[in-house]
Structures are given as structure tokens and as C-alpha cells.
Amino acid sequence: MKRIFFLIPVASIVLIGMTTQQIDKKVMDRGKKVYSQYCSPCHQADGSGVPGLNPPLEKTTHVLGNKSSLIKIILKGLNTHEEINGETYNNVMAPHNHLTDQQISDVLTYVRNSFGNKASLITVAEVKSVRAKTK
Ligand code: HEC
Structure with a gap:
């Protein structure tokens, strides 16, 4: 009986880990596609940018900070x-x-979790709401 109490939390942590990773991978794959097509010509495939021309997207205030400003x-x-x-x-x-909205949420989630960045996802709903206020 004791063992069950130990196994349940362990099993749930493993399961939660697996499902979040799965969602992330799909979003990351889609985001990478959008990034390669629309962003990497300037910001480079590895997010390192071009000195004096295009900024790197590595650990900057905008990339990791306020989501609305980033979406804007x-x-x-x-x-x-x-x-x-x-x-x-x-x-x-x-x-x-x-x-x-989907492409923007995917690409920003990708950027916020690539090039050494680690930040929360940006959802389609968040993009939609900022778009509605940004005209
Ligand atoms: C034509 C080249 C070009 C393309 C294409 C481009 N950017 Fe940019 N990006 C820039 C430049 C230049 C700046 C900085 C402008 C300034 O300082 O006024 C910038 C700024 C940014 C910033 C703010 C950086 C910071 O830390 O303040 C983010 C985030 C960003 N770009 C993301 C993207 C994403 C994501 C895409 C693809 C959807 C993209 N950019 C496409 C040239 C580009």
C-alpha cells in the first residue's frame, strides 16, 4: 500500500512530462518552419542576427519579456x-x-524556447487579443 502512494506521484510527473513535451515538439516544429521562412533571412537560423543590421534573438528583454509587446x-x-x-x-x-494567429503563436513560442531562451508559450488566443487591439 505504501508503495502506491509513492508510485502515483512519480507516475503523474512522468506522464505530465511526456504530454507537455509532445505538445511542445509539434508547436516547435511548426514554429521552426515559420521562422525559417520569414525570420531567419534577417535574424539567422541560429538567432544570432547580423551585427549592426538585425538584432540577435538570444535572451533579449523583448524576446523573454512582456508578451503583448513581443506580439506587437x-x-x-x-x-x-x-x-x-x-x-x-x-x-x-x-x-x-x-x-x-497560429503562425505567430508558433513562431514566438519557438523563438522563446530556442537559441538558449527559455520562456512560457504564447497562445493563439493571446495573439488574437493583441491583434484586435492593434490596428
Ligand atoms: C528584414 C529583416 C527582418 C525580418 C524578416 C524579421 N526581422 Fe525581426 N527585427 C529586424 C530588425 C532590423 C529589428 C530591430 C529594429 C530596430 O531596432 O528598430 C528586429 C527586431 C525584432 C525583435 C525585437 C528584438 C529585441 O530584443 O528588441 C524581435 C523579437 C524580432 N525582430 C522577431 C522577428 C521574428 C519572429 C521574425 C519573423 C516572423 C522577424 N523578426 C522578421 C529585422 C527583421
């Missing part, structure tokens, strides 16, 4: 040339509002 950057593009980790970048990022 994808929808509206960015042309502020503010310092990002002490550097400035002179290229212009065009708006990507032609991407679907």
Missing part, C-alpha cells in the same frame, strides 16, 4: 533603433501581420 513587434514591425543589450541595429523590420 511581429504585427507592426520595428523601426525604433533603440539599444538592444547595448547595441543598435539599422535595418527595418517590416510588419508581419499577414501571418495567422
